[in-house]
Amino acid sequence: MSGRIAWITGGGSGIGRALALELANHGWRVAVTGRTRETLDEVAAAAPEGTVRAVPADVTDLAATREAVRKIESELGPIDLAVLNAGVFKPFEAENFDAEAVNATMAVNYTGAVHGIDAVLPGMRERRSGHIALVSSVAGYRGLPLGAPYSASKAALIALGESLKFDFDRLGIRTSVINPGFVKTPLTAKNKFPMPFLMEVDDAARAMRKGLEKGRFEIAFPRPLVYGLKFMRLLPYALYFPLMRKATGR
Ligand SMILES: NC(=O)c1ccc[n+]([C@@H]2O[C@H](COP(=O)([O-])OP(=O)(O)OC[C@H]3O[C@@H](n4cnc5c(N)ncnc54)[C@H](OP(=O)(O)O)[C@@H]3O)[C@@H](O)[C@H]2O)c1
Numbered sequence: 001m002s003g004r005i006a007w008i009t010g011g012g013s014g015i016g017r018a019l020a021l022e023l024a025n026h027g028w029r030v031a032v033t034g035r036t037r038e039t040l041d042e043v044a045a046a047a048p049e050g051t052v053r054a055v056p057a058d059v060t061d062l063a064a065t066r067e068a069v070r071k072i073e074s075e076l077g078p079i080d081l082a083v084l085n086a087g088v089f090k091p092f093e094a095e096n097f098d099a100e101a102v103n104a105t106m107a108v109n110y111t112g113a114v115h116g117i118d119a120v121l122p123g124m125r126e127r128r129s130g131h132i133a134l135v136s137s138v139a140g141y142r143g144l145p146l147g148a149p150y151s152a153s154k155a156a157l158i159a160l161g162e163s164l165k166f167d168f169d170r171l172g173i174r175t176s177v178i179n180p181g182f183v184k185t186p187l188t189a190k191n192k193f194p195m196p197f198l199m200e201v202d203d204a205a206r207a208m209r210k211g212l213e214k215g216r217f218e219i220a221f222p223r224p225l226v227y228g229l230k231f232m233r234l235l236p237y238a239l240y241f242p243l244m245r246k247a248t249g250r
Pocket residue numbers: 009010011012013014015016033034035036037039057058059060085086087088089108109112135136137138179180181182183184185186187188
């Protein structure tokens with residue numbers, strides 16, 4: 001897959017930044033998108049010369065997302081791999097339920113990814129090739145405490161990827177859903193609760209690159225947390241709620 005073109009949203013920090021550098025060091029040319037020009041430029045400067053291009057855009061803005069893809073494809077060439085990774089997380093308690101906060105999370109995590117798909121799909125359909133990866137989370141396996149908007153947005157992404165895979169397979173487009181556990185990034189740095197099996201961001205990026213290059217549908221890590229939460233997903237509600245309450249104290 002060397003020399004191919006990847007586009008990563010949320011590529012200016014955390015997982016997106018680490019994946020951009022990981023891909024750039026493995027022969028890819030990468031365009032990184034986010035709202036902050038400076039952090040995108042910093043990623044480009046940290047990568048081997050000429051391998052990473054900063055293309056700022058806000059993924060909640062469909063027209064801006066389409067324009068970013070148009071720019072990338074005219075300057076670098078057709079996008080082979082789109083990693084729709086831009087995301088936000090804020091701990092959330094229903095005591096302070098606020099529709100704006102819920103909608104703001106959905107607007108980036110879910111609708112932002114939908115905008116990314118909309119932007120790359122026409123080209124990929126025409127070429128009958130390409131790979132779209134949605135960065136969801138193990139928090140999308142079940143509704144987790146403290147994360148109603150986040151879990152809802154990530155569950156929606158998993159379902160979106162599962163449904164689209166049926167059609168994308170016929171269109172010659174590969175689909176992946178990436179479900180990381182806890183990874184050390186600016187997003188988790190502010191968390192005050194314990195984060196089991198917290199991973200280094202470079203290890204997460206390596207696992208993502210390997211899974212993507214193998215064309216896996218689900219790329220999930222670290223294994224102990226993934227298996228634990230997948231087991232929780234199988235449980236009936238009568239067991240899930242008391243067990244999760246006990247595990248988290250919520
Ligand atoms: N860290 C974890 O433990 C973990 C676990 C599971 C899943 N994830 C998922 O992994 C993804 C990356 O998270 P991270 O931990 O690397 O967090 P992060 O360091 O905060 O990165 C998130 C990135 O998204 C960008 N972004 C936010 N809103 C945007 C918007 N409206 N338009 C364009 N870009 C936007 C941010 O850049 P700007 O602010 O400059 O726009 C930032 O670069 C997220 O989808 C997150 O939910 C993370």
